[in-house]
Amino acid sequence: MKHVAKLLSIFALLTILPSFRFKDKAIPSYYIIITKHSYELTLYDDRGWLVKYPVVFGNNDLGDKMKEGDRETPEGTFTIIGKRIHEKWDRFMMLDYPTAESYERFRQRKARGIIPKDAQIGGGVGIHGTWPHEGYAVDRYENWTEGCISLKNEDVEELFSLIPVGTKVTIRN
Numbered sequence: 001m002k003h004v005a006k007l008l009s010i011f012a013l014l015t016i017l018p019s020f021r022f023k024d025k026a027i028p029s030y031y032i033i034i035t036k037h038s039y040e041l042t043l044y045d046d047r048g049w050l051v052k053y054p055v056v057f058g059n060n061d062l063g064d065k066m067k068e069g070d071r072e073t074p075e076g077t078f079t080i081i082g083k084r085i086h087e088k089w090d091r092f093m094m095l096d097y098p099t100a101e102s103y104e105r106f107r108q109r110k111a112r113g114i115i116p117k118d119a120q121i122g123g124g125v126g127i128h129g130t131w132p133h134e135g136y137a138v139d140r141y142e143n144w145t146e147g148c149i150s151l152k153n154e155d156v157e158e159l160f161s162l163i164p165v166g167t168k169v170t171i172r173n
Helices: 002-016 102-109 155-163
Strands: 031-035 040-045 047-056 076-086 091-096 127-128 168-172
Touching: 040 155, 047 155, 076 102, 091 155, 127 155
Parallel strands: 031 168
Antiparallel strands: 031 040, 040 047, 076 091, 076 168, 091 127
16 A cells, blocks of 8 residues: 555646656757848757748938837847738748837837827838748848838748747847
8 A cells, every 4th residue: 555655646746737747758949040240040949040031121320229110120039929810921920029128118219209199109010921922032132021020931931940939039239
């Protein structure tokens, strides 16, 4: 009877504690760094650099997003909060813009008079492909989006298949 009680105790510990259950089944964690001035999206995993893709943005000046409609790509650290196949741009990975940090910069810019008092912060920023057969826009570094990050469709499909929702994305100039 004591032997059965010991076996049940061990079984309970192994099934209750996830660190024992999943120790050998580690899921890699990914993160992305997007560097606007070099037009690059770099994907890293737990071991380091994994792959680099060419990207394009909104405005040619590559500035930080100030307000809705300015076609600028926001800078900061974001999280991918959704992924879906997109009818126009092949794949779409939604970022959690605006974040608390984005709102604070927006508020400060309004207070200093850098942007109009009635300006809105905007949203709907993500990582996506191009219009069908228009990957050349990325090859030519033609910024065309409303503030999103655009990759060639074959690249966005690969990235989409690799990264999960929850992946951190840092966008910097």
